[in-house]
Amino acid sequence: MYYKLTNTLVAFTLLGLGGCSIAQTQNHEHVETTNSRTNFDVNAVYEQKQIAHNAQIQNEYDSSKQFIPGKHHKTLANYVEQMALDLVDTLESENDEDTPNINIAVTTLVDLDASLNNSNQLGNQISETLIHQLQKFGYSVVDFKTTDTIDVNSRGDFAFSRDIAKLSEDQMASHVLAGTLIYRHNGVIVNTRVINVKTKQIAASSRKLIPLYVLDKEDIYLSSN
The missing domain is CATH 3.40.50 (Rossmann fold)
Known part of the structure; x- marks a missing residue:
């Protein structure tokens, strides 16, 4: 009787440890996936901002566009x-x-x-x-x-x-x-x-x-x- 109870407790203990290990592995994979997605999103946003910034500079220094002030006093x-x-x-x-x-x-x-x-x-x-x-x-x-x-x-x-x-x-x-x-x-x-x-x-x-x-x-x- 005592032997059976001991075996049962050992089995439940092993199952519990295995479940914790699986949960930790799943949490770790979730964190890595989240971090990877976060890094991807940050890089994408940075690239979009850089493209917009370069386009703004190009527009400001485009020699084909003439600056015409709304009002001036130059003669x-x-x-x-x-x-x-x-x-x-x-x-x-x-x-x-x-x-x-x-x-x-x-x-x-x-x-x-x-x-x-x-x-x-x-x-x-x-x-x-x-x-x-x-x-x-x-x-x-x-x-x-x-x-x-x-x-x-x-x-x-x-x-x-x-x-x-x-x-x-x-x-x-x-x-x-x-x-x-x-x-x-x-x-x-x-x-x-x-x-x-x-x-x-x-x-x-x-x-x-x-x-x-x-x-x-x-x-x-x-x-x-």
Whole structure:
């Protein structure tokens, strides 16, 4: 009798231990499965966020998309003033004992094409504004389009001319300011430089992008004259 009870207790004990082992194994497998699923979900979320972040950066720096502010107070004169400042910064070192007086003749900015002989309203307007800016910064500017006499006729009284026969042949300028216009989808790149007439060396230069929305605001035509 005692022997049977002992065997029965041993059997129940073994069954209990086996059940605990199976339960622990199942719990361990469940934990591993849960952790694996959690790691997978975290990686998937991270990848999705990374893709979205990269797409946002691409959109921000996509050169084909033009930034157009809803409201702005920028004018063409603001950009031309920055060009003049760039030129003046370099010209200050040029204005030494060898060249005590810098007289600058400002020419019309031209399209950067094969002929370098085409311009438009923008090229002429930048040149006119540069004359004012350089004068304001204390530099002597030569207006070579001024005739020796005033032409008086029924249309008005005129002091300017592009007829070379009416202009002075004397070399009045020590330097010439010239420049080119390069057209892009988001604006116009303006390159200007001041050139020493005698040596043909560049005394100063500047490069500025004028956004298209600034030109549109001022109704500036970009077609050639």
